[in-house]
Amino acid sequence: MIATNETRTIRLESMTRVEGEGGLRIEIRDGRVQDVNFDIYEAPRFFEAFLRGRSLREVPDFTARICGICPAAHQMSAVQAIETALGIMPGQEIRALRRLLYCGEWIESHALHIYLLQAPDFFGMESALTLSKEQPELVKRGLELKKIGNEVMTIVGGRSVHPVSVCVGGFWKAPQRQELLKLRTRLEWALQASLDTVKFVSGLKLPAFAADYECVSLSHPREYAMNDGAIVSSAGLNIPVRDFDQVFLEEHVAHSTALHTVRAEHGSSYLVGPLARMNLNRSQLPPAARQAANECGIAWPCPNPYAGIVARAVELVMASEESLRLIDTYREPEPANVEYAIRAGEGCAATEAPRGLLYHRYRINDQGIVQSARIVPPTCQNCRRIEDDLRLMVHGILDRPDAEIVDACEKLVRNYDPCISCSTHAVRIQINHR
16 A cells, blocks of 8 residues: 655656667656656757758658658658658659669668567566577577568668658659569568567467557558558547648657657647557558467457567568568659659658658758758657556556666557657757846
8 A cells, every 4th residue: 555645756767679779757746647757858959940941852861860760751751741742753663763772761660670679578588688588589589580680771771770762753863673682582581580579479468458448550551551541540540641640749848859749739749650550550551460460369459568479570571572572563763753843832641660650851951951850750649648557557667666667668668669860859949147
């Protein structure tokens, strides 16, 4: 029993096995959870400010530097937003090649998270290095899957980190068919390894937890959404991407350099990412991935955030399976990028980064110079939901020692695979001199 009239503050100064720098602060008063802060203290990186005054042609290379794990996601959202502003319509060959680049990124990012960042939690180990001593074949499989994803990105994007082939209108250079065919054997192995991954994560004992999520993602009528689609939710939302700013609102919070994105109508949190996508878009999975989702033992839609690791594994199958299809049907785009006329305009786009919905908006002048830029990463959209989940969980374990509560909180946050570096924004400060 928790004593009343007691103030108890639980802190985690620095989280481990997440990308970026952040911590946790939980305040308990009179036996109740009073406040939960997901403290993101990493310095703002000012990318939206850096982009102002730059040529639109520089945007893909700048946005790729936002993140070393999901650079293609930022590039895809950026170039598609600018193409909307300029009225550019790249052909199906370019669209398919962009989807293949995205598949490579999903493979490397999901494999990294499942095997190296989150799997140690289920074995009671502090790191993947420790896990590799007990389960060397498991870690090797994860590393090999990540390597294959990087190989796809290298051939399509020019290199695996911060790709250089992406441009407004398409690609500076498209790979030849024989280059992609060299990946087939590797991707066939990846497909089987991904199916084995689903079996592995399906055997893990997931903590019991359920929350009333509003799941939000892109949805496409003919495919599992990655590069485009409408924004839908489990609460019945169905809007074009251009209406994002009317439905979602970014808020500053005192304890974080990351903005919190909420539903504008009622200020509530929502969920983006693999679990949200799986809950909303299972019917669009290709055959092998759909079968894996049906046989994994999870009842979809699932309200347990810990099932996110299973959703990621199913998406590994999807990305491997889709990569093989895209290679088999590949036609080299000629030309690799479409010609366009520069004009003043404003455009937006959203894609599904490995961690969830990613939104970019740009305003361009008649000289092709960026006048304004707005970037809403998935981690910003999940921050408020993370805090809501922590509040729910901590309420049920208040009788435990602080160290156990911290450990449980850290494991819960890792389900989201937060990319803290992507999430940090500049904060506008007004100083009044008197």
